[in-house]
Structures are given as structure tokens and as C-alpha cells.
Amino acid sequence: MKPLFLLVASFPDSLTKFRGPLIDLLLESGKDVHVAVPDLAPQGEIALALANKGVRVHDVPLHRTGLNPVRDLRLLLSLAILMLRLRPQFVLSYTIKPVVYGSIAAWLAGVTHRFVLVTGLGYAFTGTASGKRALLRRLIQQLYRFALKRTHRVFFQNPDDEALFRELKLLPETVPSSVVSGSGVDVTEYSVAPLPDKPCFLLIARLLGDKGVREYAQAAQLVKTVYPEVVFRLVGWIDDNPDAITQRELDQWVDSGLLEFLGRLDDVRPAISGCSVYVLPSYREGTPRTVLEAMAMGRPVITTDAPGCRETVIDRDNGFLVPVKDVQALADAMIKMIDSRGLVSKMGERSRQIAETKYDVHKVNALMLEGMGIK
Secondary structure, three states: OOOEEEEEOOOOOHHHHOOHHHHHHHHHOOOEEEEEEOOOOOOOHHHHHHHHHOOEEEEOOOOOOOOOHHHHHHHHHHHHHHHHHHOOOEEEEEOHHHHHHHHHHHHHOOOOEEEEEEOOOOHHHOOOOOHHHHHHHHHHHHHHHHHHOOOOEEEEOOHHHHHHHHHOOOOOOOOOEEEOOOOOEOOOOOOOOOOOOOOEEEEEOOOEHHHOHHHHHHHHHHHHHHOOOOEEEEEOOOOOOOOEOOHHHHHHHHHOOOOEEEEOOOOOHHHHHOOOEEEEOOOOOOOOHHHHHHHHOOOOEEEEOOOOOOOOOOEOOOEEEEOOOOHHHHHHHHHHHHHOHHHHHHHHHHHHHHHHHHOEHHHHHHHHHHHOOOO
16 A cells, blocks of 8 residues: 655645646655545636546545634644545645644644755734734744644744744744745746837735835835836735735826736746746745745846845846845845846846756756655
């Protein structure tokens, strides 16, 4: 009988977009792969793609936002019962609730190999810790502390997050950890695309304040006072999150002609092909997947000198690093790109080189399997 590997996730589409190559590698290594995820349409594209690979899907009652004790207890019990029934040898959980409740459930069920991947710190760890956010941060830290103590290895996507978890003692000294280069990117699927004739900037993100969406719009306003013809595009959606951009804000940006909004895209490659520079003014990331995709397609990147973001850009080599929330610095970096097409081309070539050497998804996944003791 094949060893059973259970992957616990909170976003159905992440299973194919971000973890597809990892699932393929697990299958190639002889594992019977199962996934536990909420809200996956049984006959939808993702479910069918997983089924075609031979992956078994299990629905779990996971609500990504909010900390409702009754709901979260239901999730914990559901995961524990599932694991007791399946008896997996390996469990890997990623994103906050799967990490916390998936780890505890795996411990309760006696799973012999328990791993987690910290893909970012989320709303509770970014911004000013006051009021409701401060209370939420303390609670999440306690949950992390309890859950991670019961894991066998923790994977982080940048060294800053690893250092913070150690500093706050969320991860005990007895539990080993590793840093991997994000989720990686398939450099054959995301191939180099020719630059457009005219300058065009692009941001792809959930429409949250912490992603720097407002700073992007404000910097666009500054740039357009000098170069009114330059195009600024935005891809994403308004998320169910306390920090979400409002529909009114988005409508104002679009109606004024400041931003072109492309909505939520299943395939972002056409949008990246249409831009000359990719921008992500985020306050903090694990490792931003959209930046890796843009780099693989030969685009220079302007991002913040923040955890996760700073790992992707060598300042003035494949892009520019700017301070968090510094709209003027962001606009200045954009103007430098507009003023020099040669710079855009040169930096884009370096982005592709870095994507191939550091962020190739096959290299990243091989290191993860090695960290889990899987050959």
C-alpha cells in the first residue's frame, strides 16, 4: 500500500496554481495524495484536474477569516476525524488556519510526519497592533505556539518570518525549520514575453490595504502629472478581510481614469505580457508568487524593502526596492523606468535569470521533499 500524504489548504485554487508541481512530485515519489480543502465545487475545473491526477479530495468546514470558537472547533474535529479515518503517514498544512488546526489535528490523530509551510503572516501581523488587531495578534500567536510545538518541521518562505517566529518563541528550539524560495515558479509555463511599446505598470493582488494597493494608486496619480499617457493596471478582487479596499475606492480610481481594473484572472500571463514593469508595494509577504511570475516572464520589479518582497529584488539590478508606504519613492522608481526603456529591458533580463536559478519550482519542491525526508 502506498504511503498516504494529506495536504491541508484553505484556497481550492492554490492546489493547482501553487501546489500543482508539488503534488505531481509527491505522486512521482509513490505517495497516495489526498487534499483537505473547503468550498471546492465537486464538478469544477480544479476538482476535475485533481481527480485526473489521481488525487482524492475531502471537503472541510474551514472559514478563512474570523476566529469563531464554535466554527474553529468544528474544523479541528473534522480534520482530526478525517485523519483518524485516512491514517496518513504525512500531513503538510499551509496558510494560518490549516497550519494551526491541521497541525493540532495531526497530533491528536497520531500522524507520524507532521509539517507546515508558513506562506505569510497575514492581517494579524501587519499594520499597527492596537485594538482589535492587537487582540487578534496575541490570540493567533498563542495558537501558533501551541500548534507548532507539535510539528516535526516548519518551512518558511523568507528568513525574516523564520527569525520573527524564533524571536517571539512561536516555534520552539526543538522543532527544526527551513527557508524555501517561496512556492517557486514554472519557468517553462511562464516564459519571457516581449515588452510592450508603451510604458505600462501592473499590480496583481487581493485588494487589501496591506498589499499596498492605495500606495499604488497614489503613486500613479503622481506619475500621471508628469506622464499622463502612462497606463496603470490592477488585477485582483475585493477580499473578505477587515483590511480590504472598498468598492467605492476602486470605482473612484477606475472612473477617474487613474487605473485600469482587469478583475480577477484565472491566467495572469496575458496581463504580465501587457506590462513593462511589475509593481508590488506590499507591507509584508511570504514570498509573493506574482512577483516570481513577472520575473520569469522577463519583467523588472518595483517592490518594497519588506520581508518576503526584498528577497525577490536586488536593488538596481532586476528592479528597485522602495520603503514601505513611501508613495513618493514608489513614484520616483516608476519614473526612472519610464525614462529608460534600456533599463527596463536590462532589468527584465536579470529577473528572468534570477527566476531560473533561485525560484525554479522544481528546485524549490525538491528541497521541500528533502526536508520532509521523502526521496
